[in-house]
Amino acid sequence: MTSASTNDIEFRSVSKSYGAVTAVSDINLQVPKGAFVALLGPSGCGKTTCLRMIGGFEQPTSGDVLINGQPMNGVPAYRRPVNMVFQQYALFPHFDVEQNVSYGLRQARPRINATEISRRANDALEMVRLGGFGKRRIHEMSGGQQQRVALARALVNKPSVLLLDEPLAALDKKLRTAMQIELQTLQRELGITFVLVTHDQEEALSMSDLVCVMNAGRIVQLAAPREVYDHPSDLFVADFVGKTNRIAATVEGDGSTVRLADGSKLLIPGKGDLRSGSATLALRPEAITLHRQNGSATGKLSGVVTHRIFLGSSAEYSVAVDGLGDFLVTADRRDLSDGELVEPSERVVLNFDPGAVHIFPA
């Protein structure tokens, strides 16, 4: 028994199959106490299955899930120190807000007295800034408020881990952003571990301390948001988290030189350990600067703007680069000498710091 574990959740070689389908494959994971971790990945990669195994709604086919150092094998959901908030909040429409929040407490055995139940339900409503709303009917609450009722219901029995399965997916973008901030603030205030399932990379990057990127039943990277974005572990992560230009290249000689398909060479600093051979370079659209091609502008690459998406403070350009194909470039207006947007069909030159290039061997 290791109840003094500093990890709230641990997966030891956990796999889960449904018949012939392997949903989760040999996952090892440690989530420190009080962390906000996001499970991020495309549809079907196994995020929800992991969450459900923590919650006790699914059992691993092999391996162990531990909560607070205790193996959870055979421990039913209602005996685990966790609670779950679902995408469909599943509130009872015929109960008022307080009755919804206190539902679990009213089922508890041994019984809890009515005054205590009401006090705890109202404390939970205060936590989600819904104090005073206890007697409202569910249909009198907005979408965002219903989401907070669902949160209060999950917090009322003071779980040590809160599991959130795409909890904001039903909200419109503005409300979702507001709720993201609220959830993050709430997590900091309560200091309990949050595990969030999402396929929205912005949500994962903006809310969590740790992003666990999954693909095809496996963890491909587990790191702080900035690390995942700046140093993706492979091309899948580079593509899935943020946008990436993929450039076919050949690593030459001692590994610090790469040759692009148009014959040009790039000297890449600090990459001397790369094996020579074919590789794919990954370059973020915002790591590239764009200049109008006039007398003075020189650049690593040149091409023609084929499309522009105006985003207000910035613009996203598609550029057909000579000999290399399409590139995506995000340019801040301030970066252009005259502050004017570049027009489609204009010729441009592109520059980037070779240090911003990630190289993945083929």
Ligand code: ATP
């Ligand atoms: P989404 O973002 O679409 O919810 P996910 O990453 O949460 O996806 P899971 O729901 O964990 O993915 O599913 C992982 C794989 O396991 C999928 O191939 C899915 O079809 C399969 N799967 C999940 N639950 C079951 C089940 N009860 N029976 C059979 N297959 C299942």
